[in-house]
Amino acid sequence: MSLDVPFGETISRDEYETHIVAPLREALQRNDLHTTTRALVVTYDLPLHVAAPVLTAEEKRTLSDARSRIRTARQFLEHLEKSVQQIAVSDPPPSTVTPHHQSDSVTEGQQVAREFGHVGRGIQAAIRRIRSQPAHAEFSRWEQELTRTYLKIEKAVLRRSSAARFT
Numbered sequence: 001m002s003l004d005v006p007f008g009e010t011i012s013r014d015e016y017e018t019h020i021v022a023p024l025r026e027a028l029q030r031n032d033l034h035t036t037t038r039a040l041v042v043t044y045d046l047p048l049h050v051a052a053p054v055l056t057a058e059e060k061r062t063l064s065d066a067r068s069r070i071r072t073a074r075q076f077l078e079h080l081e082k083s084v085q086q087i088a089v090s091d092p093p094p095s096t097v098t099p100h101h102q103s104d105s106v107t108e109g110q111q112v113a114r115e116f117g118h119v120g121r122g123i124q125a126a127i128r129r130i131r132s133q134p135a136h137a138e139f140s141r142w143e144q145e146l147t148r149t150y151l152k153i154e155k156a157v158l159r160r161s162s163a164a165r166f167t
Contacts, residue, residue: 001027003046010049020046076156077119080149084122087130087145123149 005011005019028034055063123146130142 005046007045009047010051011047012051013053016047016050080119080153081122083145083149083152084119084126087126087142087149119153 001024003020003023006015011019024040025034028037126142126146130139130146133139136142
C-alpha cells in the first residue's frame with residue numbers, strides 16, 4: 001500500500017490523521033485485515049514525528065487550571081514537608097525539596113504525587129522521633145505540632161476531593 005504524505009520529518013496531527021491513519025484504517029477494513037493485523041512496517045519517506053495536537057481554547061483553559069492547581073498543591077506540600085521536618089528535632093535538617101521544572105501536566109501530577117509520598121514519609125519519621133524521646137521536655141509540643149499538621153493535610157485533602165466532585 002502506498003500513502004500520499006507531506007514531505008518532511010514531522011507532520012501535524014491533522015495531517016497524520018488524514019494522510020496516514022484514515023487510509024490505513026480504510027485499507028485494513030476493506031481487506032478484512034483489521035482484526036488480524038498486529039503490526040505495520042513502515043519504510044522510507046514517511047515522517048518520523050507527529051506533532052502534538054493543537055489545543056482548543058477550552059483545553060488550554062483546562063490545562064492552565066490544572067497547572068495552577070498543581071502549583072498550589074506543590075507549594076502546600078513543600079510547606080507541610082518543612083513543618084514536619086521541624087517536629088522533634090533540635091536543629092532543622094537540610095531541605096530535601098527538589099526544584100521544579102515546567103513540563104507536561106502528567107509529569108507535574110506525578111511529581112506532586114511523589115512529593116506527597118515524601119511528606120508522608122516525613123510524618124512517619126517525625127512520629128519515630130517523637131516516640132524515641134517520650135521523656136523529652138518538648139514531647140507535648142511536638143505531639144500538638146504533629147496533630148496540627150495532620151489536620152492541615154486532612155482539611156486540604158477534603159477540600160480538594162470536594163472540589164473534584166463538583167467540577
